[in-house]
Amino acid sequence: FKVSVLEKSSLHPKPAGLVLQYGTAGFRTNAKQLDHIMFRMGLLATLRSRKTKATIGVMVTASHNPEEDNGVKLIDPMGEMLTATWEDFATQLANTEQKELLAALKDIINKEAINMKLEAEVFVGKDTRSSSASLSQAVLDGVHALGGQSKDYGLVTTPQLHYMVCCQNSHGQYGEATVEGYCSKLSQAFLALSKNASNRTDDQKHLFVDGANGIGAPKLREVESHLKKQLQISIFNDGSRGKLNHQCGADFVKVQQKPPTGVEISPGDRCCSFDGDADRIVYYYTDSRGFFHLLDGDKIATLISTFLKELLVQAGLDLKIAVVQTAYANGSSTRYLEDTMKVIVRCTKTGVKHLHHAAQEFDIGVYFEANGHGTVLFSKTAEEKVQLLAKSTNINDERKRAALLLQNTVNVINQTVGDAISDMLLIEAILAIKGMTVQQWDAIYSDLPNRQLKVTVSDRRVIETTDAERRAVSPAGLQEAIDGLVKKYKQARSFVRPSGTEDVVRVYAEADSQESADALAHEVSLAVHRLAGGVGAEPKPLH
Ligand code: NG1
Ligand code: ZN
Numbered sequence: 001f002k003v004s005v006l007e008k009s010s011l012h013p014k015p016a017g018l019v020l021q022y023g024t025a026g027f028r029t030n031a032k033q034l035d036h037i038m039f040r041m042g043l044l045a046t047l048r049s050r051k052t053k054a055t056i057g058v059m060v061t062a063s064h065n066p067e068e069d070n071g072v073k074l075i076d077p078m079g080e081m082l083t084a085t086w087e088d089f090a091t092q093l094a095n096t097e098q099k100e101l102l103a104a105l106k107d108i109i110n111k112e113a114i115n116m117k118l119e120a121e122v123f124v125g126k127d128t129r130s131s132s133a134s135l136s137q138a139v140l141d142g143v144h145a146l147g148g149q150s151k152d153y154g155l156v157t158t159p160q161l162h163y164m165v166c167c168q169n170s171h172g173q174y175g176e177a178t179v180e181g182y183c184s185k186l187s188q189a190f191l192a193l194s195k196n197a198s199n200r201t202d203d204q205k206h207l208f209v210d211g212a213n214g215i216g217a218p219k220l221r222e223v224e225s226h227l228k229k230q231l232q233i234s235i236f237n238d239g240s241r242g243k244l245n246h247q248c249g250a251d252f253v254k255v256q257q258k259p260p261t262g263v264e265i266s267p268g269d270r271c272c273s274f275d276g277d278a279d280r281i282v283y284y285y286t287d288s289r290g291f292f293h294l295l296d297g298d299k300i301a302t303l304i305s306t307f308l309k310e311l312l313v314q315a316g317l318d319l320k321i322a323v324v325q326t327a328y329a330n331g332s333s334t335r336y337l338e339d340t341m342k343v344i345v346r347c348t349k350t351g352v353k354h355l356h357h358a359a360q361e362f363d364i365g366v367y368f369e370a371n372g373h374g375t376v377l378f379s380k381t382a383e384e385k386v387q388l389l390a391k392s393t394n395i396n397d398e399r400k401r402a403a404l405l406l407q408n409t410v411n412v413i414n415q416t417v418g419d420a421i422s423d424m425l426l427i428e429a430i431l432a433i434k435g436m437t438v439q440q441w442d443a444i445y446s447d448l449p450n451r452q453l454k455v456t457v458s459d460r461r462v463i464e465t466t467d468a469e470r471r472a473v474s475p476a477g478l479q480e481a482i483d484g485l486v487k488k489y490k491q492a493r494s495f496v497r498p499s500g501t502e503d504v505v506r507v508y509a510e511a512d513s514q515e516s517a518d519a520l521a522h523e524v525s526l527a528v529h530r531l532a533g534g535v536g537a538e539p540k541p542l543h
Pocket of ligand 1: 024025328351352371373498499500501502
């Protein structure tokens with residue numbers, strides 16, 4: 001392989017001195033800096049495939065980031081995120097200067113005792129960014145340079161590629177590893193669930209979807225063609241005109257707390273926004289007074305976990321259900337889940353791999369980041385119990401109905417990773433079955449007003465956190481300052497952490513009113529700027 005790696009890598013040279021990290025969501029930066037990274041991730045995925053004797057996925061996307069950026073994530077055999085030790089290999093390989101590349105590869109091969117004679121297979125997918133075509137070609141070059149087989153899925157959502165990898169490695173048990181297989185599995189489950197909803201008007205079946213001008217829009221159209229009009233979808237920001245993630249998409253709607261541009265919605269219309277690679281979803285509507293109401297990942301987790309808990313009771317199944325959140329979860333959601341719903345709530349660090357791992361510890365683990373990335377995991381035992389009950393003939397109608405609903409719920413969910421399309425189908429099915437409007441869903445609990453801000457500092461790593469990122473241990477004095485500020489407000493909470501995907505420190509605050517949340521977020525931003533090496537002018541108040 002030496003010759004072919006040397007030859008091919010010279011077509012994808014690394015700019016000398018450039019250093020990048022495999023972060024929370026893989027490598028992510030301006031697309032111009034990524035060609036060599038893509039080639040090298042093709043190499044690494046091929047090694048990972050030989051190591052695991054399984055198919056590995058490589059997704060080219062920068063999710064909710066601007067069109068000019070791009071990024072790459074590796075997908076492990078069961079569709080999960082790349083394991084931590086290999087993230088370190090990824091960083092090493094990415095930062096090795098051109099002439100040391102072969103040595104760096106050999107180092108990984110030796111450390112992991114990889115048999116280079118074994119076959120290797122890598123699935124590659126990409127989002128709709130203009131840079132994605134050539135960057136995914138660089139990944140393929142990397143795979144071929146090490147003699148790996150590749151399958152190029154072309155334009156797919158991130159969760160679709162996770163799904164393909166899982167299907168392939170479970171030999172079809174999870175489903176068929178094609179986009180058609182994905183559409184038919186999800187839509188069949190959705191249609192089976194919808195049968196339990198009666199007398200719905202076309203109005204009630206109507207959903208407005210903001211595709212963020214990304215890959216979610218065309219992929220949703222493919223799914224929609226299987227839905228037999230049980231869901232009537234109007235897609236806007238479908239990529240035909242606007243710019244990817246610009247003034248639209250799940251991240252914009254969540255952080256700005258306002259509807260996306262590019263859409264005319266009337267009061268009460270049920271709407272949702274995907275992000276650029278369709279692994280996040282948030283819902284929203286405006287009321288008759290024109291006020292905007294957001295239903296974020298926390299509201300989604302509450303809806304889903306309540307539904308599942310009710311079904312477990314009806315089915316008479318004793319399974320342990322938990323909701324996993326991060327520090328960004330609205331305080332009201334945590335209180336409602338613990339005090340009213342009486343479900344176990346866990347808090348992990350930001351980043352889906354942490355939530356995913358925590359969710360695996362329960363029979364049913366519902367995990368969602370407040371930003372709308374999330375899914376539900378069912379343990380093997382849980383799935384078996386549901387299957388068995390759904391097949392059984394000597395149970396009463398109520399138990400049977402609940403068991404079948406649970407079975408179809410399992411099938412509509414993409415358990416490999418958060419999936420906007422799959423989450424959307426589940427949410428729509430739950431609302432239909434419960435005969436619930438988006439307003440009724442929203443009224444389950446009221447969010448505490450909150451604000452997210454960013455502060456630029458010279459080195460964001462000076463901020464170290466503990467307790468699932470809820471407290472800062474350095475720099476000295478920062479946590480004391482935050483504690484002092486929080487005390488000034490009612491029902492207040494605030495924390496700061498370095499972003500894993502942008503060169504900023506994120507500030508979060510919530511309190512009993514929007515004015516208080518905004519003021520607290522601003523004061524904490526000032527403390528960060530002063531105590532953690534702020535760059536440029538001090539943050540200005542929001543009002
Ligand atoms: P960072 O930049 O580390 O805050 C953001 C999101 C994460 C996660 C990653 C990956 C927030 C506050 N942070 O991470 O939840 O989704 O991007 O996309 O939403
Ligand atoms: Zn995304």
